[in-house]
Amino acid sequence: MKDRGYVTIFLSLMLIVMLIVVTAVLKIMDDSSAETKVVTATSSAMSSELANYNRVIFDRYHILLLDKNASGLGEGALEADMENLLRTNLGDGYTVNSVQLSETAGLMDNDLSEFKYQIKDNFKYEALSYTVDKLIEKTGGSDDPVDDEDIADIEQDISVGQQEMSSEDSGSTEEDTAEETAEATDASSAEVTDPRDTLKTYTDAGIASILLPADVTFSGKTISSSGQMGELPSAGRSVFSFGEMDTDFQNLSQMELDTEKSNGWGSSLLTNMEAVMYGAECFGCLTEPKYDDTYLNLEMEYIIAGEDSDGANYKKVVNEILVIRFGFNFAYLLTDQTKQEECEVLATALCVEFPPAKYVVKYLLMGCWSYIESIMDVYMLLRGHSVPFWKNKTNWITDFESLAHLSELEAEATDDESGLNYKEYLMILMAFQGENMYYRMLDLVQLNVSETDIQGADETFRMKNAITAFGADVSVTYKGKDINVHEDSGY
Numbered sequence: 109m110k111d112r113g114y115v116t117i118f119l120s121l122m123l124i125v126m127l128i129v130v131t132a133v134l135k136i137m138d139d140s141s142a143e144t145k146v147v148t149a150t151s152s153a154m155s156s157e158l159a160n161y162n163r164v165i166f167d168r169y170h171i172l173l174l175d176k177n178a179s180g181l182g183e184g185a186l187e188a189d190m191e192n193l194l195r196t197n198l199g200d201g202y203t204v205n206s207v208q209l210s211e212t213a214g215l216m217d218n219d220l221s222e223f224k225y226q227i228k229d230n231f232k233y234e235a236l237s238y239t240v241d242k243l244i245e246k247t248g249g250s251d252d253p254v255d256d257e258d259i260a261d262i263e264q265d266i267s268v269g270q271q272e273m274s275s276e277d278s279g280s281t282e283e284d285t286a287e288e289t290a291e292a293t294d295a296s297s298a299e300v301t302d303p304r305d306t307l308k309t310y311t312d313a314g315i316a317s318i319l320l321p322a323d324v325t326f327s328g329k330t331i332s333s334s335g336q337m338g339e340l341p342s343a344g345r346s347v348f349s350f351g352e353m354d355t356d357f358q359n360l361s362q363m364e365l366d367t368e369k370s371n372g373w374g375s376s377l378l379t380n381m382e383a384v385m386y387g388a389e390c391f392g393c394l395t396e397p398k399y400d401d402t403y404l405n406l407e408m409e410y411i412i413a414g415e416d417s418d419g420a421n422y423k424k425v426v427n428e429i430l431v432i433r434f435g436f437n438f439a440y441l442l443t444d445q446t447k448q449e450e451c452e453v454l455a456t457a458l459c460v461e462f463p464p465a466k467y468v469v470k471y472l473l474m475g476c477w478s479y480i481e482s483i484m485d486v487y488m489l490l491r492g493h494s495v496p497f498w499k500n501k502t503n504w505i506t507d508f509e510s511l512a513h514l515s516e517l518e519a520e521a522t523d524d525e526s527g528l529n530y531k532e533y534l535m536i537l538m539a540f541q542g543e544n545m546y547y548r549m550l551d552l553v554q555l556n557v558s559e560t561d562i563q564g565a566d567e568t569f570r571m572k573n574a575i576t577a578f579g580a581d582v583s584v585t586y587k588g589k590d591i592n593v594h595e596d597s598g599y
Contacts, residue, residue: 253439326418342547433482
């Protein structure tokens with residue numbers, strides 16, 4: 109009977125211990141379950157926030173981003189929204205103390221690394237209509253039509269020609285030839301028309317304006333008038349340009365430099381391949397508008413020129429294409445003996461007062477003719493035609509009097525399937541911009557999303573607030589115990 113008392117006490121103690129252990133286990137499980145619930149609720153809340161990506165930007169530009177200012181609600185709005193989501197997801201018994209964002213990854217961070225990553229991802233999976241391989245195939249991979257060897261040959265040809273004349277007439281050096289050439293031209297026979305003078309009447313009027321198709325409409329907006337010029341991603345960055353050509357064609361040394369200005373674009377095109385293809389797919393241009401509600405109508409032109417209006421971007425791009433075409437057209441004339449002889453005959457007539465100058469004037473006239481052909485090329489490109497990249501006797505269009513008959517020449521010309529169109533020249537020019545190209549693309553995205561009347565536009569949107577990933581530090585109290593969790597999420 110005495111042992112029964114001991115057994116009862118022993119079993120009672122064991123039961124108490126087991127109850128304590130079970131209670132402790134249940135407490136631990138409850139705490140663990142609560143922490144798991146907080147982690148799950150936090151992850152769910154972050155996913156809900158990421159689902160608020162800007163749909164206009166995704167639909168048009170295939171870029172996933174989140175506005176950390178929550179469409180103009182201001183700093184802290186995203187955290188406040190997450191707090192509300194956590195309260196709903198956690199339910200009664202949980203007190204949400206705070207939500208703090210941490211370690212955000214901005215679209216523009218680290219030299220636009222996030223933006224470049226998404227472009228590359230788009231490059232892998234998006235079926236693009238333009239490929240750099242196709243463009244390089246059309247050009248034959250040649251990006252230096254006139255090189256140092258060609259320039260040396262020109263100098264040698266001039267030197268030999270002058271040496272063949274009498275010592276009195278050939279004593280002029282290259283340094284004083286430019287002045288003497290101009291004087292000889294002024295003193296030439298009145299019956300001989302210098303095509304350089306004719307060209308000047310057109311360049312003075314503005315070549316870009318003359319070439320503009322009648323059906324092209326420029327946007328009436330300017331970036332500077334939008335009030336956010338300084339807020340654009342590209343603010344403060346330099347702009348690459350070939351610079352203005354010397355279209356007087358009185359200075360041989362300057363003309364030789366102009367023939368080589370566009371050399372070297374092939375490596376730039378390969379280096380920036382994904383961005384060039386992305387830009388050609390997502391942004392419109394003069395001949396191929398993308399949308400009818402964008403801030404600027406000529407978007408690819410803006411990526412190239414970086415000016416504040418369609419008109420200014422158009423003018424600059426036309427001049428850049430003229431530079432490219434000038435180099436290739438001049439390179440062809442260096443191989444066409446018939447056209448060279450024609451230029452030499454005209455040069456002889458223009459230089460009757462100073463015959464040694466004709467050897468220099470011959471090449472200056474070849475440059476003038478190459479530029480006239482380039483004007484015709486751009487005229488065709490702006491009207492949706494494809495122009496032969498390499499010229500030959502059958503596809504050379506102009507003579508020295510062609511500037512007065514551009515529309516008639518267009519009617520006679522045929523498209524060259526192996527040639528390049530206007531948009532493909534824009535792709536070449538975009539490649540020259542390098543890093544600036546990425547920033548100006550983001551300029552256009554910001555302008556379109558914040559300034560146009562498209563559905564889903566947000567006038568408060570700024571690219572500097574765009575993030576693609578973020579961390580969240582969450583503090584929750586459950587049954588008197590603080591639960592602190594950290595979660596990371598992103599696109």
